[in-house]
Amino acid sequence: MASSLFFKRPCTLILILFLSVTICCKSEEDAMDIVTEAMACFNDPHLYSTCQESYRLKAEGRIVVPAEAVDDYCGGPCLQETKLVLQCLHNILSNFRFYNGATLLKVGQALERGCSHDENRGDFNTLENFEHPGLDDDDHTKSDYGKKITLSVYLLVITICVWLFFDRQL
Incomplete structure (x- = not known):
C-alpha cells in the first residue's frame, strides 16, 4: 500500500508539472497567429482608408512625410489613421517592435514630435526620443x-x- 502511494504522488506531480507547462506556455503557432494578426493592422481598410499610401506607417517602422506635406499629414486623416494603426498593434501585442527596432512608444512620440508646432515639426524619426533624452522605453x-x-x-x-x-x- 505504501509503495503504491509513493508512486502515485510523483506521478501526480509530474502530471501537474506537464500540464502547467503546456497550459502556461504559448505554442509557436499561437505566437505566429498573434504576429499575423498584428501585421494585418497595417493593411486594415477600416484603419487606413484615406491616407496616401506613401505616408502610411509600415512594419519597417518609418514614417516618411516630405516637408511640404507635413501640414496635410498632421491636419488630415493620416495622423488619426496612423494612431489607429498604433492602437490596433498595441491591442494585439503591446510590446510590438517594428523591423527597425522602434517600439510603439517611440513611434507615438515621433508622431507627436513630427506634428508639433515647434522646431521639431516634420521630424518623424522613430528611433530617437527628443522629448525625454535617455528614456529607455523598454523598462516596462x-x-x-x-x-x-x-x-x-x-x-x-x-x-x-x-x-x-x-x-x-x-
Whole structure:
C-alpha cells in the first residue's frame, strides 16, 4: 500500500508539472497567429482608408512625410489613421517592435514630435526620443510574458523537488 502511494504522488506531480507547462506556455503557432494578426493592422481598410499610401506607417517602422506635406499629414486623416494603426498593434501585442527596432512608444512620440508646432515639426524619426533624452522605453517590457513563464516553471519544479524531498523524509 505504501509503495503504491509513493508512486502515485510523483506521478501526480509530474502530471501537474506537464500540464502547467503546456497550459502556461504559448505554442509557436499561437505566437505566429498573434504576429499575423498584428501585421494585418497595417493593411486594415477600416484603419487606413484615406491616407496616401506613401505616408502610411509600415512594419519597417518609418514614417516618411516630405516637408511640404507635413501640414496635410498632421491636419488630415493620416495622423488619426496612423494612431489607429498604433492602437490596433498595441491591442494585439503591446510590446510590438517594428523591423527597425522602434517600439510603439517611440513611434507615438515621433508622431507627436513630427506634428508639433515647434522646431521639431516634420521630424518623424522613430528611433530617437527628443522629448525625454535617455528614456529607455523598454523598462516596462523587461519582465515580459516569456520571462514570467520561464520563472514560474522553474519555481514549480523547485517546489515539487523540495516537496518530494521532505515527503520522503517523513
